[in-house]
Amino acid sequence: MADFLKAENLTVKAGSKTITCGVSVSVSRGETAVLIGESGCGKSVTAAALAGLLPSSLKVASGVITGGGRGKVGMIMQNPASCFDPVFTIRDHFEETFKSAGGGKPSESFLKELIFTVGLDASGVLEAYPFQLSGGTLQRLMTAIAIAMDTSFIIADEPSSDLDVLGQKELLALIKKVKKERDLGILFITHDLALASRAADNIFVMKDGKIIEKGSPEIILKNPSSEYAKALVKANSALYDTPWTDFRKEAAGEDAAGM
Amino acid sequence: MNPDKRIKAALIFICIMVLAAVFAGFISPWNPLETDVLNKFAPASLSHPLGTDHLGRDELSRLLYGIRMSLLSVLLISASVVALSFAVGLAAGYRGGIFDAVFMRICDVFLTFPTFILALFLIGILGVGLLNVVIAIVLTHWAWYARMVRGLVLEYKGQGWVTASRSLGTGKLAVVIRHILPSVFVQMIILITLDLGHMLLHVSGLSFLGLGVQAPTPEWGVMISDAAPFIREHPMLIIYPGLCIFITVAVFNILGEALRDKLDPSYVYRGSGCDGPASAVEPEAR
Numbered sequence: 001m002a003d004f005l006k007a008e009n010l011t012v013k014a015g016s017k018t019i020t021c022g023v024s025v026s027v028s029r030g031e032t033a034v035l036i037g038e039s040g041c042g043k044s045v046t047a048a049a050l051a052g053l054l055p056s057s058l059k060v061a062s063g064v065i066t067g068g069g070r071g072k073v074g075m076i077m078q079n080p081a082s083c084f085d086p087v088f089t090i091r092d093h094f095e096e097t098f099k100s101a102g103g104g105k106p107s108e109s110f111l112k113e114l115i116f117t118v119g120l121d122a123s124g125v126l127e128a129y130p131f132q133l134s135g136g137t138l139q140r141l142m143t144a145i146a147i148a149m150d151t152s153f154i155i156a157d158e159p160s161s162d163l164d165v166l167g168q169k170e171l172l173a174l175i176k177k178v179k180k181e182r183d184l185g186i187l188f189i190t191h192d193l194a195l196a197s198r199a200a201d202n203i204f205v206m207k208d209g210k211i212i213e214k215g216s217p218e219i220i221l222k223n224p225s226s227e228y229a230k231a232l233v234k235a236n237s238a239l240y241d242t243p244w245t246d247f248r249k250e251a252a253g254e255d256a257a258g259m
Numbered sequence: 260m261n262p263d264k265r266i267k268a269a270l271i272f273i274c275i276m277v278l279a280a281v282f283a284g285f286i287s288p289w290n291p292l293e294t295d296v297l298n299k300f301a302p303a304s305l306s307h308p309l310g311t312d313h314l315g316r317d318e319l320s321r322l323l324y325g326i327r328m329s330l331l332s333v334l335l336i337s338a339s340v341v342a343l344s345f346a347v348g349l350a351a352g353y354r355g356g357i358f359d360a361v362f363m364r365i366c367d368v369f370l371t372f373p374t375f376i377l378a379l380f381l382i383g384i385l386g387v388g389l390l391n392v393v394i395a396i397v398l399t400h401w402a403w404y405a406r407m408v409r410g411l412v413l414e415y416k417g418q419g420w421v422t423a424s425r426s427l428g429t430g431k432l433a434v435v436i437r438h439i440l441p442s443v444f445v446q447m448i449i450l451i452t453l454d455l456g457h458m459l460l461h462v463s464g465l466s467f468l469g470l471g472v473q474a475p476t477p478e479w480g481v482m483i484s485d486a487a488p489f490i491r492e493h494p495m496l497i498i499y500p501g502l503c504i505f506i507t508v509a510v511f512n513i514l515g516e517a518l519r520d521k522l523d524p525s526y527v528y529r530g531s532g533c534d535g536p537a538s539a540v541e542p543e544a545r
Contacts, residue, residue, distance in 0.1 A: 053422055056355070071428020074426075077423060082418060083419035083423040085424070085438050086442070096424065100428045101428070142423075145423075145427075
């Protein structure tokens, strides 16, 4: 298994439109990297390219991907309710995971152990259909499926955006736990700097399809160099105790107060 | 009423119809083709429970044999429509590109004409007879279903669970068979069941016009057509086959609506509730 999940100078295009431009991100085993940026900046496209899941309308125009591709990277996706086939039971989903990985039918004890790892009781979920389970439970099960693939890396694409605060905290703790136990490399895709600061070994800041800054959380949070990262840090620290400010315009050099 | 009960009731009725059709030869009191002009328009009696028609043929026997034609034609039409629409809709929806463009333009051609007019036109070319009626109805219905299948495939192709399955490394064909086909099939079962009654009315209507099943073969539409000249004197000869068509169409519609209520997951509560099937195990408890 690869020791790195890496994209070098990745350019993705939709026809003639460039979606990401020369993006380079990497994560090694045992490390958590966070790809942060505003909505629509190309984070999820980069994640999809790494996982080999780009839709047919998008093409990799240039760049090299190492350690990625279908079946080689576990995925924890944004909206857990939509990621489980409604006509399959949870057991069917696990069996498909093992079948796709070339393995046989998983033993009952192995499945129970796997589900227990993500903090659930197998007897309550294995025969359930996805619509019978809550979002938090499904997100845990998606984590279990990602683990079951027995890959070295997991890409978590805004995994906590559909969860409440407690659910987010639990999921983060769970991902940290399985990362430590299995020496996994985790690539978090998020626009939540608070989450990034708690989880990351490395942060990649993305804007308009480009990586504009990268470094450890200490560097990005305490001494950001790009205007966007500065605005992001300022917005994060001021989120709960200042009146509304147009941080985007501040980042663009405009005086929001004068507007 | 609970969807499960409606489904059971409708299926029991359909099973009885199927059994009556299969064993019509044993349970019919008379040969449905046997004429007895001296006994024409006989009232209901022990010998002829529903009386006789204008040629003295037993009405009940003709109704029982008529089930065969009605069920057989509806079964043939629905199976052919499903096969054709799935083949075209899946190819167009999943492959996209030139397949989609060509197949959908062909569908547009068929959808341009009113269904009944197109059926009449096709029967004009193919000739009268039950098989030609079946072909005509299939050709006038498949395009609408193919468009529905294509639309559903496009919808399901972009669903998270399809992406999730692809991320596991599952092959394209396996993704279609496992994750797209079953969901599309469930929706199509509901649609086609709701349309079975409509198809039966088509067959009966064309037979009534003398374009489908030909006399003296017993078929409900033909029976209505035969009895039309005597509607004032002997209205029951029209009412009996009319009731059979009405009840069968109603049962197919009840089945379709109950299936829709049963299979639509949006009716199901998503939360775990007080004692739902799944709950997180607290770290302290482990």
